[in-house]
Amino acid sequence: MKRFFSIFLLVLPAALFWSACEDNEDVLPDQQNRIRQYLRSNHVPKLLSETEKEESLDENPAFYTVAGDTVYRYIRNYYDAERADRAEVEYGDSVVLTFRMYVFDYTNIVETGKEITMPYYSNDKTLEQSYYNTGLTPGAWSFEPLRIELGRTQILRGLELALPGCRARDTVETYMTYNMAYGEDPLGVIPKQSPVAVFFTVDEVEKQ
Structure with missing residues (x-):
């Protein structure tokens, strides 16, 4: 069981990570538009684009950045006073x-x-009991922090694009179109052509 769930983040076939070259002409732009609309209208707080952030009169406007036109990133603690002193993630x-x-x-x-949105996969220990309450066997997968080498460890392409520029102790939201996640086909609990959100904290950055 542990091996089954680890597939979601680590061991998908390489071709699946590069399905962008076979984008569906209708689905991809629709997902891009709907993610942007959500971030700008319904997200709490409402977010500006990076260009709008530069033009804003607000001192610390909440904003999102875009990588590869299909990966949208919001760093919640971007304006922390000491953030610039923390290690920055690089390949x-x-x-x-x-x-x-x-x-x-x-x-x-x-x-x-009480009514949280349950992730389909997480290593967040605070959710461990919630998963067990749904009937999963204790020990089904690891709740330990995940260590990766950026650019070497196989992860979702969208997550790989979102990590550079993050810093140690950042709390980050990423939203990615299906081609940056699992591609055209269904995979377990993931319906085909699904946009995916990955929320994460950068617990540690070890410079190489």
Whole structure:
């Protein structure tokens, strides 16, 4: 069982990570538009694009960045006073992550309270009992922080694109179109052509 669930983040076939070259002409732009609309209208807080952030009169406007036109990133603690002093993630670095992964349906993801949105996969220890309560066998997968070497460890292409520029102790939301996640085909609990949201904290950055 542990091996089964690890497939979602680590051991998918390489071809699946590069399905962008076979994008569906209708689905991809629709997902891009719907993610942007969600971030700008329904997300809490409402987010500006990076260009709008530069033009904003607000001192610390909440904003999202875009990687590869299909991966949208919001760093919640971007304006922390000491953030610039923390190690910045670059390709080749060893990075430790705690993550939650969701099939994204363009609605707000609830992380606290009684009616949380359950991730389809997570190593967040605070959710361990919640998974067990759903009938999963204790020990089905690891709830330890995940260590990857960026650019070497096989992870979702969208997550790989979102990590550079993050810093140690960042809390990050990413939203990605299907081609940056699992591609055209269904995979276990992931319906085909699903946009995916990955929320994560950067627990550690070891420079190489």
